[in-house]
Amino acid sequence: MKPAIVYKNVKKNYRSVKAVNGISLSIPQGEFFGLLGPNGAGKSTMINMLGGLATPSSGKISVMGKDVQKEYQEARHLVGIVPQELVFDPFFNVREMLRFQAGYFGKGRENDKWVDEVIDRLDLRDKANTNMRALSGGMKRRALIAQALVHRPPVIVLDEPTAGVDVELRQKLWSFIKELNKEGHTIVLTTHYLEEAEALCNSVAMLRLGKIVALDTTRNLLKKFSTKNLMLRLNFMAKKSLPQSVKNFSYVESDGAFIFQLKKITDIAEITEALKKSKIEIIDMQTVDTDLENVFLKLTGAK
């Protein structure tokens, strides 16, 4: 089976700025893939090149084996892109816009049923005949997603789809996208909400300054960079009298608490025993796991 998306040594320069600097990446079909990175990392440029909104300076990109430049018409049939900005055509209502969008892809009247289904599944039925200008931000976001789906693309790319969206709508959107993924669509997602990427994505690429700094399954990435931490709140004079055996552990002080980095789980017993011997009282104790955010911060150098 051909990969859903392949980037082969892709570079994109804007004059002296290297927005994308030699990225190679292959995303299998059916994947829920996360593209993460700080602002200016090159995520949107990668998506723009995939959809033909920008041309790579060098390298090749393909969607299900179709080159996005040489076979651009076939490639664009295979991908639906939800842009980051809330853009809309002020002349038309939601249903008209969706039918036009399907028409551009060569879909005629026979596709109207699917358009109505997309409208229903995104809870847009009440607004289907409302002008795009009159929609709230959340509704506009739904309409944008609907526009990317009207031609039934097997690959769906969402560029920051939940930016500025309230919690309820975010949950609804994700359950809808998860359904699409279960139905076999490949999903590529960029997001700033790392807990979302952690919860949704099977695999993740982390970008920094136009380069991939990590590319693996979400599970492997968390495992690879996992550190268990022990958070302790101690009695008042604790800091001055921490025993040397405890000081030997790597620790930081944060917000009145000590956070010890554990190498093995038995370290907890060793630390607490040493504190007990030194008659230092433990007020509160908690273990903290590494999450994708920690990995992200570590790899991208973001703060």
Next chain:
Amino acid sequence: MVTLKTQIIGTWTLLKKELLRFWRVAFQTVAAPVITGILYLLIFSHVLDSRLEVYEGVPYSAFLIPGLIMMSLLQNAFSNSSSSLIQAKVMGNIVFLLLTPLSYLQLFFAFLAASIARGIFVGACIYLIAIIYIDLPIEYPWFLLLFALLGGGLMGAFGIIAGVWCDRFDQMSAFGNFVNYALSMLSGVFYSIHSLPVAWQGVSQLNPFFYMIDGFRFGFFGKSDVSPYFSLGVVALFFIVLSFITIRMLKSGFKLRN
């Protein structure tokens, strides 16, 4: 996946959307230019009808109508493609078009056809209102049609170039005011170039709008300042050159895909 049928549907969809776009705001895109044209006609014919006869046996008001029709046709053909593109670029919704499999030729044909349709529609409205009270013969209908199609196409292509090239509305209004308006006012809409000094006649003959209007007028009266076949050749040449530039711009993605 990409077949002739899908390409025809794609092009037709964009054309339909472009037609609907101007029809939704018909008060601004149709009624306003028609009223402007009729006002020109009323004022100039009132002032000059009894004092001026450009062609023998043709009242000035009748002489004026073809020029006004063609001027409105050209300006509206330009406005249709240029305003659609600049609005889509400024609003950002141009992405919905650029993400589709529509080829540069499909984009070109759809924008061009919509421009021609709007130009001809506005021109036809002025004609239908004018003939209520002015007798206007049509000597060569095929010439009328050819000049209307080529003129509308030429300005539609020019509108695409302007729409792609401009990034802001003020740049676009410079095109409208300093190029289109100036060239149409100096093209012989209100006069025959034979009434000008020889030097200005030469300058007028460098203006492509002059040939569109003179050739179009020939379709009505069978009379013109220069040979209608020469005018047809000049207009066709300009149309081909502008279409070539437009297609090259769309194909390269200039100011659209970077």
